[in-house]
Amino acid sequence: MAEYTDPRVSAEQMPELSDGEDDFDVDDDEEQWMEEEEEEEGQTVTCLFCDRSLSSVAATLQHCMLEHHVNIVDVIRTHNLDDYGYIKMINFIRSTKCTASSLTELCDTASPWESEDFLRPVLQDDPLLQIDPEELCDIEGPVPPAGVRSHDALLQRARAAEDRARQSEETLARAMDDLHKLKLLAQGLVLKAETCKPGNLGAVAELREDEDEAYFSSYGHYAIHEEMLKDTVRTESYRDFMYRNPEVFKDKVVLDVGCGTGILSMFAARAGAKKVIGVDQSEIIYQAMDIVRSNQLEDKITLIKGRIEDIKLPVEKVDIIISEWMGYFLLFESMLDSVLYARDCYLADGGSVYPDLCNISLAALGDTQRHRDRIAFWDDVYGFNMACMKAAVVPEAAVEVVKAETLISEPAVVQTIDCNSVCLSELEFVSDFCLKITDTTDCTAIVGYFDIFFDKGCGNKVMFSTGPQVTKTHWKQTVFLLEKPIPVQAGAELRGKVTVRKNKRDPRSLLVTFDLGDRKQTYSLL
Numbered sequence: 001m002a003e004y005t006d007p008r009v010s011a012e013q014m015p016e017l018s019d020g021e022d023d024f025d026v027d028d029d030e031e032q033w034m035e036e037e038e039e040e041e042g043q044t045v046t047c048l049f050c051d052r053s054l055s056s057v058a059a060t061l062q063h064c065m066l067e068h069h070v071n072i073v074d075v076i077r078t079h080n081l082d083d084y085g086y087i088k089m090i091n092f093i094r095s096t097k098c099t100a101s102s103l104t105e106l107c108d109t110a111s112p113w114e115s116e117d118f119l120r121p122v123l124q125d126d127p128l129l130q131i132d133p134e135e136l137c138d139i140e141g142p143v144p145p146a147g148v149r150s151h152d153a154l155l156q157r158a159r160a161a162e163d164r165a166r167q168s169e170e171t172l173a174r175a176m177d178d179l180h181k182l183k184l185l186a187q188g189l190v191l192k193a194e195t196c197k198p199g200n201l202g203a204v205a206e207l208r209e210d211e212d213e214a215y216f217s218s219y220g221h222y223a224i225h226e227e228m229l230k231d232t233v234r235t236e237s238y239r240d241f242m243y244r245n246p247e248v249f250k251d252k253v254v255l256d257v258g259c260g261t262g263i264l265s266m267f268a269a270r271a272g273a274k275k276v277i278g279v280d281q282s283e284i285i286y287q288a289m290d291i292v293r294s295n296q297l298e299d300k301i302t303l304i305k306g307r308i309e310d311i312k313l314p315v316e317k318v319d320i321i322i323s324e325w326m327g328y329f330l331l332f333e334s335m336l337d338s339v340l341y342a343r344d345c346y347l348a349d350g351g352s353v354y355p356d357l358c359n360i361s362l363a364a365l366g367d368t369q370r371h372r373d374r375i376a377f378w379d380d381v382y383g384f385n386m387a388c389m390k391a392a393v394v395p396e397a398a399v400e401v402v403k404a405e406t407l408i409s410e411p412a413v414v415q416t417i418d419c420n421s422v423c424l425s426e427l428e429f430v431s432d433f434c435l436k437i438t439d440t441t442d443c444t445a446i447v448g449y450f451d452i453f454f455d456k457g458c459g460n461k462v463m464f465s466t467g468p469q470v471t472k473t474h475w476k477q478t479v480f481l482l483e484k485p486i487p488v489q490a491g492a493e494l495r496g497k498v499t500v501r502k503n504k505r506d507p508r509s510l511l512v513t514f515d516l517g518d519r520k521q522t523y524s525l526l
């Protein structure tokens with residue numbers, strides 16, 4: 001009677017399940033802003049038109065307006081000054097020592113600071129050169145007196161900037177998502193075109209009408225099933241669970257949600273089930289019908305084509321639900337939603353869903369070579385700077401096999417799901433995590449993976465992991481690259497917060513946000 005053990009996952013490592021609330025706060029940002037303002041206040045700023053030193057940029061601009069009757073914001077607006085124009089204007093005033101009135105006269109005609117010479121700073125570390133003229137002009141109305149540009153105002157701006165950044169990240173994630181959908185749609189079209197008469201445009205229109213069609217089309221092709229069947233870690237775990245626990249299946253009615261080629265239905269039949277019902281919306285089910293007949297199991301296995309949510313089962317209740325619904329990072333594809341629907345509609349009291357327990361784990365990675373390949377690469381591409389591409393690369397989580405030797409922390413379980421009791425809303429969650437660092441190096445990415453357990457009522461429990469330290473599966477691992485590596489010390493803890501939510505534009509895809517101290521990045525999973 002072999003009990004599974006997974007030495008990497010101990011009870012202490014399991015944090016409490018989060019309450020699922022989106023509890024982001026801005027405390028850290030507030031502190032940062034306050035520090036910045038204190039710094040700004042510590043610096044003195046020399047007036048543009050007299051020798052007075054003032055305590056801040058805002059105070060200086062206010063002083064110029066009150067004492068010298070020059071509103072710098074107006075000058076910026078009137079001359080439509082960009083960063084360079086603004087710098088040149090400040091240096092022009094300082095170097096020519098022009099008076100406020102002569103500046104006003106000069107400005108009436110043209111900008112007298114056109115020369116590139118005025119790009120050279122006149123004062124070392126001139127605080128007036130460190131501000132963004134556009135931001136200055138964004139403040140409506142005249143510059144408020146020093147001190148009035150209080151924490152509140154700065155905080156408001158910080159929050160607005162943070163909102164804008166978040167919105168941009170989400171827009172980007174959605175755009176990438178749309179691209180992926182287009183790709184799936186195109187694949188679907190090709191597959192469909194192969195099975196339709198040439199010139200049958202009705203099929204195209206139909207495809208556009210139903211977004212999920214692309215998803216099911218991708219499962220219509222044999223190749224995806226070949227890949228899953230050849231994933232021996234996956235398929236043998238299901239087989240071993242059923243064959244080694246015949247007492248669980250004896251004389252039971254089993255529902256196989258998303259039966260594909262029918263492999264799990266056939267395992268269940270061989271394990272002693274009285275009746276098995278396999279459901280799949282994809283056209284692969286027609287192959288499954290042949291397969292079931294070829295194996296003389298048609299008396300035991302009934303196959304139904306359709307979405308589990310749309311069809312009506314020939315029985316009221318089932319004793320067991322089996323399904324292989326897991327996607328990348330466990331929840332991608334959101335197929336678990338359909339299994340929960342089946343559970344809530346059809347599972348008899350005392351019945352069970354298998355697999356029942358699932359963990360999502362994270363670990364820190366230190367793979368400088370890979371980071372260089374993916375990020376620094378863009379700094380010099382055949383002698384050209386393509387650094388802007390990093391903004392597209394980073395937010396796209398990568399599905400790839402991670403070398404175990406690049407792990408630089410112990411893993412931490414961030415979510416545990418019990419398929420017999422979890423509800424839909426818990427599939428989106430926020431979880432704090434703490435990674436115990438094992439190497440002194442740079443953390444270049446966070447890796448995510450999942451473990452699956454066939455546990456409830458099994459004399460012979462079975463589990464498998466999709467982590468980097470064991471045999472690889474077709475799920476590989478999910479890598480969330482950090483734009484800038486974080487230096488870490490062996491023995492230290494890397495603390496953070498992970499948020500997993502469905503992409504509202506496409507609930508089958510996920511948005512995963514990592515909050516690591518002052519860094520926050522949203523990743524989309526395509």
Ligand code: SAH
Nearest residue numbers: 219258259260280281282306307308324338
């Ligand atoms: N059970 C098979 C196939 C798993 S892949 C195996 O283990 O090899 C998941 C399958 O579920 C796909 O064939 C897909 O078409 C099907 N599927 C996903 N969501 C479904 C739903 N809501 N209703 C019916 N079938 C679904």
